[in-house]
Amino acid sequence: MNKLLELSTTELSNLISSKKISCEELVSESIQNIKENDSKINSFITILDKEALQKAKDLDNKFSRKEIEHSFMTGIPIMLKDNIATKGIKTTAGSKILENYISPYDSFVTKKILNNNGVIIGKGNLDEFAMGSSNETSYFGPVKNPWDTARVPGGSSGGPAAAVSAGLVACSLGSDTGGSIRQPASLCGITGMKPTYGTVSRYGLIAFASSLDQIGPFARTAEDCGNILNVISGKDYNDSTSYEKDFNNFNSKINQDIKGLKIGIPKDYLKNVDPEIKIILENSIKEFENLGAIAEEIELPLTEYCMDVYYIIAPSEASSNLSRYDGVKYGHRSSTDENSRASLVDSRSEGFGDEVKRRIMIGTYTLSAGYYDAYYKKAQQIRTLIVEEFENAFKKFDVLLAPTSPTTAFKINEKTNDPIKMYQSDLCTIPVNIAGLPAISINAGFDKNLPVGIQIIGPQNGDQKVIQFAHKFQENSKWHLKYPKI
């Protein structure tokens, strides 16, 4: 493997800006690494090598003729998770039901990347409709962890995480509904960030649970994540939950030190966490204390209810969002043609995998007449209490620090027969989505040669602070500079 893609996206962007490397050089390396190594990890569903190389050559020409200005994304090879719509390119959501779906339009973030001259090099593998924590529910086969290909990369954004980790691309975009960016970032040893809900438009993101879904970046460093968010964030009239922030630079705090700032350590997050991961968390706390931050324990007693609240709200919204797949307008249609009702039921039953069906059934139950108040409404009421619990915590603390995942990468097939065990992979990440908070996962050490991530959680619109803490940690550690050998 060539070495350019071991650099951060920010470093690569600077190399292109100063013309030390060309877009073609960088994109060619990405394509070569994909050809050499993707067969070992299965991180791509669609590879756009020819288009990407042509685009890189065009950019070099335009750039040398001064027809375009350099921007952060110019010539950067990026992967988009395959639930992000790309015009004229297959957008499958990892599902048989959308196996041949070619999006007629670009998502908001796709347009932003293209307008900033980023080079989309392919579409990333994922759990079907982003429902999963291991990337094993993908119709296109599981992604493998670059640190140990017998293990999962996490999910649902397993492809985007594994591709960055393995140096196939500089960065990628994923989506995070209950941890789907942060957990795979942790299991693959890279940096991944879910911004505050509403930061990035969901227009063109195939909907899973609309009140929880948020797009965010994977890259080598926190600074990279800030730079990418600068490109993809902003108000979009096609997503009424998106909004303009009162700051325009996610990285404007990274040079400020964290002396005297307060970190809360929620001990309720540690109950089901492996002891080796607790040790790495403790070491990280010491690291932050060495940098002058003040760490204190905090109680967040509602944490133990978050998983159940999530597994009511997310499937409820999913059962509603996925009712659009009917084999009529787009997607798989069954060969059953006796009548339209039979065609509808068979198209859906053939097109969706087991986990998606399971969640549609849970959501149908919790939203059905007679159960709505006891489940959905109750969960949304507890959600209000969870939001308040976080608001109170952030009156005292600048950020919270917790493990990202209770375990390191587990073996492929280890948890596939026990949905509840699989759901528990997201114990530490789910609360953040319920309250719409920003959080970043950064690599903080290794257990038996497998990466361990820690998660920095901020208050709503505290995205800059989250990046600041992560950046300070990375300035003073080398964990984010470790690369797997595949």
Place this chain on the structure above:
Amino acid sequence: MKISKEEFENLSKLASLSFDSSKENIVQDLEKILSRFESLSKIDTANVEPTSHVTNLKNSMRDDKNKKILSKEEILQNSPENTSGQIKIPRVFDNE
């Protein structure tokens, strides 16, 4: 927590899904998962407003104007079956 046969049939109908060989597994999974939710009744939520939106965003308005987004051809390109600019589906009514 038990899901009766009738309840499961009704649920499948509402979800527009059918389960043949995997029926027993899905019923067991649902029972296990739904049983977990019973713990939520421990939390007193009397007088607590359910969350409708987490960021307290106020109404987001745009001009009420027509916008051309996609052409008919673009919309039809992904339909499994179409004819003369219209989507074709199997018959809706059983009897003439």
